[in-house]
Amino acid sequence: MKKLLIIGVLSLLITPLAQAQFGIKGGLNVAELTGRDGESTSYRPFYHVGAFYEANLFGPLSIQPEVQYSVAGGNLKSAFTNYDSKLHYLTVPVLAKLTLGPVFVEAGPQFGVLLSANQSGTMQVGFTADGKPAYGNESRPATSEFKRNDFSVVGGVGLKLGGSLSLGGRLVAGLNDINDAKNLSGINDPRLQNRVFQVYAALQFGKK
Template sequence: MKRVLLAAAMALCSCIAANAQFGIKGGLNFANLKGDADENFNVYTNFHIGGLYEARIFNHVYVQPELLYSVQGAKVRDEEIKLNYFTVPVMLKVYLNGNFNLQAGPQMSMLLSESDNFGPFRSETFDFGWAGGLEFFVTDGFFIQARYYAGSNEISGNTDLKNRVVSASIGFVF
């Protein structure tokens, strides 16, 4: 029985690998913090960059895990709250045609560093939430993408603030 399961797992991995592509992406984040006392926060614009792996599961259904460096946060008056994350979104993608797809899935993030002015809030090191978006392939391999992320974890033990990010990306799959 173990051999049968091992053979099935190896066959599944080889099928996924045969229909997989690696890629790179980067773009702009339009981030903010939502929760109590959020009336003072404004959109903070920064960037994200990283790599992706797209693997076909079914005919028009793919899974796409990504490894990204993402700068999020908010503006408060003239100060910037800068939160640097290592993010891992795992998107389920459904292609509506050869060039256009819808995507949704969970995103896990680990805080790498924060701006000094956010120190008193004692940031949490882990963030989890859900992302959804759309993607369009302009040419073979070159894509543009828009995505919305809503964090479900509080980013600080002292407030109920949560990450909200709209991302605009460009990228290329090989």
């Protein structure tokens, strides 16, 4: 009985993998950081590349885990500052995918780990002799100003073209606060979050 149970569990695990379509993908990120109080935000173009597999569950429904190198960030601007933040992430989306003919929709969570970050532009660089903030143009590492973990929800649509090529678009909406700056002279808003629009092309290999 125990052997039959083990065989049954293994078959459930192996069958989806046997029907999986492995693939590679890459495309454009148009990213923004939701602004702190007193600062306006704007989008900046970045990119993402990665690999995935699509494993069929039943009928038109499949699951698609991915691993991506993805760059996010954006521009933050106030009366005294105007600078870009560039955040390099390793992201792992795990998406449910519904395919109807050539069209598919996908949604699920995404987990991200910050690899590095940098900032460049006009920002606070220190204090004057009388204790007032001093501003200047600078490019500097900023990994310590952001939390290492990011959790997002992902939703998107796409189109399967002839052969193994597909095109798609997604919205990646960050849910948690990623701001970890310790001293920002009163502009430390606890709701600094990622928001990324992705447009991508994907190539899949294997039979479904």
